[in-house]
Amino acid sequence: MHSLTLLFDWLFASSARASLLIMVVFIVQAFLGHRAPARWRYALWLPVLIVLLMPGFPESTWSVGFILRTSSAPLPVPLLIQQAPALTATVPNIAASAISGPIPWLQMISLAWLIGAAGMVLLSVGAFMQTLSRIKRSQVPASAALLHEVTALARELGLRRTPRVWMASEIRSPAVIGLRHPTLLLPAHFERTLTAMETRFVLRHELTHIKRGDLPLNALLCLLLSLHWFNPLLWLAFLKARLDREAACDAQVLAREQQPARVAYGHTLLKVENAFSHHELSLGFVGIFQRGIALRSRIQSIATHPSQHLLMKTTLSLCILLLTFLGSTKAAPPDNNAPQVWIEAKFIEGSKQAKALLAPFAPAAPSSNLSGMFNDVQFSAFWKKIETTKGVDVLGMPLVLTRSGQETMSEFSREFAYKDAQGKAATKKLGIKLTLLPKVTRENRIDLDLSPEIVDFEGFLKHANGLEQAIFSERKVTAKVSMTSGETVLLRFPATSTEQTAVNRLPGDGSTKTKNVPKQMLVFVTARLVNPATGKPVDSNPATNPRK
DSSP states (O other): OHHHHHHHHHHHHHHHHHHHHHHHHHHHHHHHGGGSOHHHHHHTTHHHHHHHHOSSOOEETTSHHHHTOOTTSOOSSOOOOOOOOOOOOOOOOOOGGGOOOOOOHHHHHHHHHHHHHHHHHHHHHHHHHHHHHHHHHTEEOOOHHHHHHHHHHHHHHTOSSOOEEEEETTOOSOEEEOSSSOEEEEETTHHHHSOHHHHHHHHHHHHHHHHHTHHHHHHHHHHHHHHTTTOHHHHHHHHHHHHHHHHHHHHHHTTTOOHHHHHHHHHHHHHHHHHSOOOOOOTTOEESOOOTHHHHHHHHHHHHOOOOOHHHHHHHHHHHHHHHHHHHOEEOOOOTTSOEEEEEEEEEEOHHHHHHHHTTTOOOOSSTTOOEEEOHHHHHHHHHHHHTOTTOEEEEOOOEEEETTOOEEEEEEEEEEEEOTTSOEEEEEEEEEEEEEEEEOTTSOEEEEEEEEEEEEEEEEEOTTSOEEEEEEEEEOOEEEEEOTTOEEEEEOOOOTTTOEEEEEOTTTOOEEEEEOOOOEEEEEEEEEEOTTTOOEEOSSGGGOTTO
């Protein structure tokens, strides 16, 4: 069962990657339309096929997963995150015998996939064999002239062997089948329906499928479709790829033909649609039997006949390579040898007091996104005054140990339960969250991307219908700074004293009143490199380092 789970995990991962590529291919094809040659539109499906066949995905720092890596990625060093206690609820005692083990959902889903895949294979093979049986029972001999024409065309196309020719009343439309022994299937009234030129066009089209290797590729696609039966996007992609395959085969048949021949070929496709009824052939058949919108699209591609400009070919080639790379690579694991960084953050709330304490230090702002930068001496002196000042709320976030190039998040929050404007139960996470991404340069400087975010509950707003609406404020700032080990950067949230309004319920009569709540939030973030030899933080001025 464990092997089955691993197989399903791989299959699901490749199916998800292929789905993303399929959507990209659809977008690219819709943008290009019939301006791109048919064979190149068909080649755009190559990255999807490669991703579905890959037994594993190589790691790369240029992969989409690495670029979009989030804080949920595992870290090679412990990440310290502290959260405020959530609201608790009383849970009745339950006898140990009444507690059942966890339901193995993954094993059950894997088993369901296996049953579905086996069923799909059996149904496809059964339908294929049943169709062949009907064909053999109604088979009629082909004329000598037709066999001679097939032999001549096979030699002209460079086929290693002349395919077998089966004619039967159960064959509704020309097609080819077979892997080891390719076979050309033709309706019993094929020769009586088409002219000599039309016959030659149809035979050349079917034999070109054999020349191009479409039969083994079609069998592979059918197998992949059976394995990924749960993915509707792959079914849609398979149908579109078959249409593009027919258009690519048309283009190869008409590669050296002039416009009159192209017009005659288009009329032949229309005549085939009207003369030969569509039969429900199984997925193992390759033929000329597209109808309706699909056939009109093929004829439009034949009439357009886009020229293969070098720029178009180069662009499509690069597009195929890029899609293959993005779809087949995964995020490289974190570098265990990357420098370690200690990060410490403090939040201070207090308007006049904090502003007055900052004045003597006059930190110079290195950029428009920051309010200042402290060295060790300045920050130590400032913090001593903060500790002895009343009316200033201080919140110290836990220390975070991470590595260069790894995004981390420190959070101090709790879940707040309330009812929304429609009276439905809802929850909101209140508190402070700090997202950090340090990168250590060759000069041992720390390039720090930081984004603190604060979510507060401001009170309730009572509506005329009697329902109360919870009011929240969400504030977020972002900054990028280059600093030395031990320096502290200062960020200042926008003041809310003149704009923020809180609505609080008064006891007794249930009425409300509004008051202005001045708020000034300062964020201090200190980053220190870790000495790999001692494992201790490194300050720009070791003499002032209290952790030495």
